[in-house]
Amino acid sequence: MASYNPGWLVLVGILVTLSLPYSHAFWGNENKIHTAVFLSPKFVLGPGSVENRFYFNVDFPKGHIALKSFDAEVIDETGNPVPLHETYLHHWVVVRYYVRKGVEISKLDDLKKVNRSDYISGGNSGICQNGILSQFFGLGSETRKTSTHIPDPYGIEVGNPAEVPSGFEEQWMLNVHAIDTRGAEDKLGCTECRCDLYNVTDDEYGRPLRPYYKGGLLCCYDRTQCKVKHGFEAVRRTLYLRYTVKWIDMDRFVLPVKIYIFDITDSWKRTPSSTEINAEHKCKIEYDIESCDATGLGNDGCIDTKRISLDVPFGGYLIYGVAHQHSGGTGSALYREDGQLMCSSLPTYGKGEEPGNEAGYIVGMTTCYPKPGTVEISEGETLILEFNYSRIRHHTGVMGLFYILVADDLPKPMHTLRTVVQDSIMVVTVLWAAVALIGVVAVIALAVHYQFKREGEDGYEAIGM
Numbered sequence: 001m002a003s004y005n006p007g008w009l010v011l012v013g014i015l016v017t018l019s020l021p022y023s024h025a026f027w028g029n030e031n032k033i034h035t036a037v038f039l040s041p042k043f044v045l046g047p048g049s050v051e052n053r054f055y056f057n058v059d060f061p062k063g064h065i066a067l068k069s070f071d072a073e074v075i076d077e078t079g080n081p082v083p084l085h086e087t088y089l090h091h092w093v094v095v096r097y098y099v100r101k102g103v104e105i106s107k108l109d110d111l112k113k114v115n116r117s118d119y120i121s122g123g124n125s126g127i128c129q130n131g132i133l134s135q136f137f138g139l140g141s142e143t144r145k146t147s148t149h150i151p152d153p154y155g156i157e158v159g160n161p162a163e164v165p166s167g168f169e170e171q172w173m174l175n176v177h178a179i180d181t182r183g184a185e186d187k188l189g190c191t192e193c194r195c196d197l198y199n200v201t202d203d204e205y206g207r208p209l210r211p212y213y214k215g216g217l218l219c220c221y222d223r224t225q226c227k228v229k230h231g232f233e234a235v236r237r238t239l240y241l242r243y244t245v246k247w248i249d250m251d252r253f254v255l256p257v258k259i260y261i262f263d264i265t266d267s268w269k270r271t272p273s274s275t276e277i278n279a280e281h282k283c284k285i286e287y288d289i290e291s292c293d294a295t296g297l298g299n300d301g302c303i304d305t306k307r308i309s310l311d312v313p314f315g316g317y318l319i320y321g322v323a324h325q326h327s328g329g330t331g332s333a334l335y336r337e338d339g340q341l342m343c344s345s346l347p348t349y350g351k352g353e354e355p356g357n358e359a360g361y362i363v364g365m366t367t368c369y370p371k372p373g374t375v376e377i378s379e380g381e382t383l384i385l386e387f388n389y390s391r392i393r394h395h396t397g398v399m400g401l402f403y404i405l406v407a408d409d410l411p412k413p414m415h416t417l418r419t420v421v422q423d424s425i426m427v428v429t430v431l432w433a434a435v436a437l438i439g440v441v442a443v444i445a446l447a448v449h450y451q452f453k454r455e456g457e458d459g460y461e462a463i464g465m
Helices: 006-018 022-026 108-113 141-145 187-191 417-464
Strands: 034-039 043-045 050-056 065-076 087-100 119-121 137-139 154-158 168-180 237-249 255-263 286-289 303-311 316-324 329-336 341-345 347-349 362-365 382-390 395-399 401-407
Touching: 043 050, 043 168, 050 108, 065 087, 065 141, 087 141, 087 187, 087 237, 141 347, 141 362, 154 401, 168 237, 255 316, 316 329, 316 341, 316 362, 329 347, 329 401
Parallel strands: 154 255
Antiparallel strands: 034 237, 043 237, 050 168, 065 154, 065 237, 087 119, 087 137, 087 168, 255 401, 286 395, 303 382, 316 401, 329 341, 329 382, 347 362
């Protein structure tokens, strides 16, 4: 019976261990990913009508967790996805807040009645002020084909008992802005909230619009009506925003990331105190694009490019980035002051009719996932934000938002990865050389043993004859 030297097993075990991916060898055991699917409160839309409501205390995972992704889409009563050319999803956002225990808020009107001391904003890390762009997640028409996945070992930490103010509880608000464009006289005009198509001259609070304001959020607020073709009829239908949340339990292996959102309309200017998050960051959220015809330019190279400089009041490592644009968008990028590209995000336009591929609409935005540690942002560093839109036609109420996730720390093995790799290569090389040498010696020994055995057997046979 053949015998096995246990030394061989030890040697093989060492080689297998050294061959493990570093994420498995140094980042601990995998944390189980949990998934939950929720529905927003229902909303009912007819041709040309608008839904832009704020739902408080919506369903959301509980506990001290790390969010890994948040995806959403509009569906009908039967659960079927609704295409953008029927119901345009202008945007959805989810925002955290803290409310005193026992105080109930279910809609925006309730919030207006609540004592200010009973409500605390729990928004992201900046950089816009006054609660503007404070969402944790948020997208628009691109939602179905834009990745929101946060790579391991990172996550957005929420539900930390140490961060919840005493006597308060953490809750979540969902804002859904959807426009029914069935039978619309001008579908794109409705989605761009052109004031003339909505016959709106005052905002939702009854204040007159500025004379030069031609379109945007101030004209397509909740329960407004966009112009539809004469005689067009269609049933009102019940819709929902279906959102899927993935998360893991928070533990020592998860590295938290912070959320920052840049706005191309930010009017920030450098001042002696510009390294602080302060009222200088006035984010207007939307702007208009003049057509090339209006400016006397031809269609060749007919691109509107906006660039702003920002001295960021934070530092860390860039983990994820994505832009938000409206129809006509051609891409966005984030640069260092010297022109080095840090992250870019480009739109994908649909080519068909089915949900997720609607022709003429942005159905996805590319994302960037820099290798951990390769893109570091220094506190006070000047970054350049750029957004591009086609100017072939006039656009109103477009947006230029850039969402990034930044980590304060890197996984511990990253700090010594070069040493680990060098040492591992040396050890593996030596071990494999030893294996090869042992193999050669074993082959020679077997050959010699076989030769002696054969000669011995031949000798006995001769004597026996």
